[in-house]
Amino acid sequence: MAQAQSQEPTSAPSYDALAEVLENEQSRQQLISQLRSLAKQQTPAVTESATENTASTEASIPSQLAETTSEIAGGLSDQFTNLVEVTGNLFTGDLAEDNAGFNSANFMNAAINLGMVILATVVLFWLLRRLASPLFTRLSYWSRHGAGKTQVLRLVACVVLATAVDVLAVGLAYVGGNLVATFMVGETGELTTQASLFLNAFMVIELLKAGLRVLFSSRYDGLRLLPINATEAAYWNRWLALLIGLVGYGIMVLEPLINLNISSTLGQGVNTLMMFAAYIYALTVILKNRTRLRHAIRVKAESSTIAAGQFSLILLSRTWHLIALAYFTVVLVLTLLSPAEALPFVLYATLKTLGIVVIAILLSSLLSQTIGRRITLSDELRRKLPLLEPRLNSYIPAALRFLRVLIVSMAILLIFNAWYIVDLNAWYESEAGGKLMSKIIGVAIILAVAALAWVVLASLIEHKLNPETGSGQPSARAQTLLLLFRNAVAIALATLTIMIALSEIGINIGPLIAGAGVLGLAIGFGAQKLVQDIITGVFIQIENAMNTGDVVTLAGITGTAEKLSIRSVGIRDLSGTYHIIPFSSVDTVSNYMREFAFHVGEYRVAYRESIDEAIVQLQNAFDELAASEDNKHEILAPLEVAGVISLADSSVIIRVRIKTTPGMQWAVGRAYNRLVKLHFDSAGIEIPFPHSTVYFGVGKEGQAPSANVRLMEQDFDINGHPGGHAKSGEKVLPANRKTPVSNDAPNDDD
Known part of the structure; x- marks a missing residue:
């Protein structure tokens, strides 16, 4: 103990000696070098002690929290x-014990000198900012109203340039303050400690305020990154600047x-x-x-x-x-x-957080202004692929949502990493992190390739379906098959994409495939009718039995095929009723829309008419029909006259046939029937209608007795009703007997 007490005065440094060392530039540098070397030598020991205490520190978080609070x-x-x-x-x-070197006069002198340095630096900075104000105004105007590039890119370019000018002004003010402090205040050629402290603080704080102006520029709307109004920007800029300056x-x-x-x-x-x-x-x-x-x-x-x-x-x-x-x-x-270590960490983490948030907002805005707007293709490409532009524009909202969620997720992770909540570098370098990132990238590539493949295949199918491209107007069969092929490709591509993505994630798809096979077998046994529908539908399409728009007869129903699927057909009949007919119930397909059609007409004439004259009038009616603008393009061949096909009870039947385009046989037939009636009427040819024969009986000699017809002696009015008075000498029949019944009526029966 005595030895320790004897050594204590010699080891204690003298304040005067320390002051002399600090005043001498060379001695001060040597002292700094020695202190740094001692710090390096003590670092391993500190690390070992920290390592030894790690387990105990991590062992009890509540006790550590209580100890920290205490x-x-x-x-x-x-x-x-x-x-x-x-x-x-x-x-x-x-204050002798605390600071023996305190001198109020020296303190006041130093305060005055420091005030002069502060005033000179602040005035110089204000002048530089005033000189740069017109440039800021022009940059703000071009950022908001300029033409050419995307608005976000203009905003970023203008903000970067304005920030560079702002930083330059801070640097020039800092240099000016140093010159004032060195050559005009205090001892010439020396920079006092007080001035150095202020100038360093001025540099750091004004750079932070320049960053604030990037986010909350209140005077220049075109130089503000955050999407807020000028009033809000001025308020938060003033509050944060005051807080930064105070601290x-x-x-x-x-x-x-x-x-x-x-x-x-x-x-x-x-x-x-x-x-x-x-x-x-x-x-x-x-x-x-x-x-x-x-x-x-x-x-x-x-x-x-x-x-x-x-x-x-x-x-x-x-x-x-x-x-x-x-x-x-x-x-x-x-x-x-720990003020010495905490403040730099907090400042650095805060700056990183603000930078991450700003970059995330800019990326989101850039995506919205570049791919968020409607994609417009060229007229030529839009003519060849009419559905490509709507399809691409339908994908944009989903792509934007995915990218924005990705940006937000990455921003949150980076913010956590900045505050040491998570360690992204260590996680990524670990085996689990590397595998997860590779799987995420792999799944993203698979989805992108699948989307690209679908766009290409769907565009090719649309190219074939477009009448303005390819080989012209596609047939109804081609349209039906291409639409079915597109649906099949969509289902197959979606299934393969899901399976490959699950496999890339690490899920074993073998049981899924086996389960799908077993399920398919069970469905095949339990839904034989459905399988029959599908197989029959496939062969009907392959054989081109019918297409959408054809007039067909299926299962006893005649109508227009409006919708064809892989298992059924939808038919709308003449009355407008919509029928869905499964293909398994179709035995025969009667299609009225293949290559050509015939109107078959059978026309009756009376026995007393000339057959040749009737055929001439039928030909005249056809000639007039073939010359009309509405029907001449629908008639494919001259009139076919089959001749007399039957001698009916009350008429002679003549059959003719007109070859037409498919589907027009009914319209041509209706027009031809009208003309036949007009020509027969003009030629006086009778088209028989049903006749009634009154039979009075026949005697054994084969002659019928004459009819006993008498006129009743009864007064009728002028309309034939009883009770009236006829004119003198005029016999009037009843109203329901226009002519007397005779046994000479023709024996014609329909």
């Missing part, structure tokens, strides 16, 4: 006691000056008071704007078109104040625990 409370109590004591000593002038200048200037000139204890206490003041100020602003900002975020959420983004914004609107309070609380705690 340390903070004890440290605050000690700081408050020391602060009160030092403040009392300051007013009583008793920055307090920690980087005020505290070191107090430590050097007055007392380190007082400086530490002032630092703690400033952190608490900044914390209370931040809490006040957050709670004051809680409702207003929540409403603004809610409005932004309502305008979002993505469900995930809308949900995230609504959640943020309800919890943003909690996140902000937690952030400032963590900053305060870290600062109280």
Whole structure:
């Protein structure tokens, strides 16, 4: 103990000697080098001790939290006691034990010199900003109203250029302040410690404020990255700039000056008071704007078109104040625990967080303005592939949603990594992280290839279906087969994509394939009718038995085939009824729309008419029909006259046939029947209609007796009704007997 006491005075450094060393530039540099070498030598020991304590530290988190809380409370109590004591000593002038070198005159002189440096630097910076103001105005105008590039790209370019000018102004002001401090204030050629502290703080704080102006530019709307109005930008820019200035200048200037000139204890206490003041100020602003900002975020959420983004914004609107309070609380705690290490970490993590958020917003805006707008193809490509443009535009919303979710997820992970909540580098370098990333990339490539394949195949099918390209108007069979092929390709491509993606993820698809086979076999046994429908439908399509738009007769139903699927056909009959007929119930397909058709007409003439004259009139009617504008293009051959096909009971039947285009036989037949009636009427040819014969009986000699017809002696009025009076000498028949019945009526029966 005596030896230790004897060595203590010699080992204790002299304050005068230390001051002389610090005043000499060469001695100061040597001291700094020696201290750094000693720090390097102590690093392994510190690391070993930290490693030894890792297990115990991680073993009990609650106890560690309790110990940390106790340390903070004890440290605050000690700081408050020391602060009160030092403040009392300051007013009583008793600071000999704390800082023997304090001199009030020197302190005032240093304060005046520092004030001159501050004034010169701030004025120079203000002048440089004023000179750059016209440039900022032009950049803002071009960013908002310029032509050429995408608006987001213009915004980024203008913000980068304006930030470069802003940083240049900060640098020039810093250089100017150094020149003033070196050659105009204090001893010429020397930069005082106070001036150096302020200038370094000025450089850091103004660069941070320049970053704030990038986000919350209040005077130049075209140089603001965040999508908020000028009023909101001015408010938050002013609040954050004040907070940065308070904390920055307090920690980087005020505290070191107090430590050097007055007392380190007082400086530490002032630092703690400033952190608490900044914390209370931040809490006040957050709670004051809680409702207003929540409403603004809610409005932004309502305008979002993505469900995930809308949900995230609504959640943020309800919890943003909690996140902000937690952030400032963590900053305060870290600062109280380890101010030398916590502040750089918090500053760096905060800057990284802001950068990640800004980049994510810019990427989202860039995607919306580049691929978010409607894709417009050229007229030639739109003519060849009419459905390609709508298909691509239908994919854009889904692609944007996926990319935005990916951007948000990556931003959250990077923010967690910036605050050391997760370690992305270690996770990615691990085996599990590498495998997961490779699987995600593989699945993304599979989905992209499948989407590209579907677009190409669907576009080729549309090219074949388009009458303006390929080989012209496709046939109905080609249209039906191509549409069925497109559906089959879609199903097969979707199935293969799902199977390959599951296999890439690591799921064994062997049991799935086996299960699908067993299920297919069970379905085959249990749904034989369905299988029969599908097989029959396939062969009907292959044999081109019918196509959409054909008039057919199936299962006793005649109508137009409106919809063909792989297992059934939809037919609408003449009355408008829609029938769905499974192919398994189809034995015969009668198609009226193949190559050509015939109108078969059978026309009756009376026995007393000339057959040759009737055939001439039929030909005349056909000639007139073939010369009409409405029907001449539908008739494919001259009139075919089959002749007399039957001698019926009351007429002679003549058959003719007209060859027409498929589907027009009914319209041509209706027009021809009209003309036949007109020509027969003009030629006086009778078209028989049903006759009635009154039979009075026949005697054994084969002659019928004459009919006993008498006129009743009864008065009738002029209309033939009983009870009237006829004219003198005029016999009037009853109204229901226009002519007398005679046995000479022709014996014609229909």
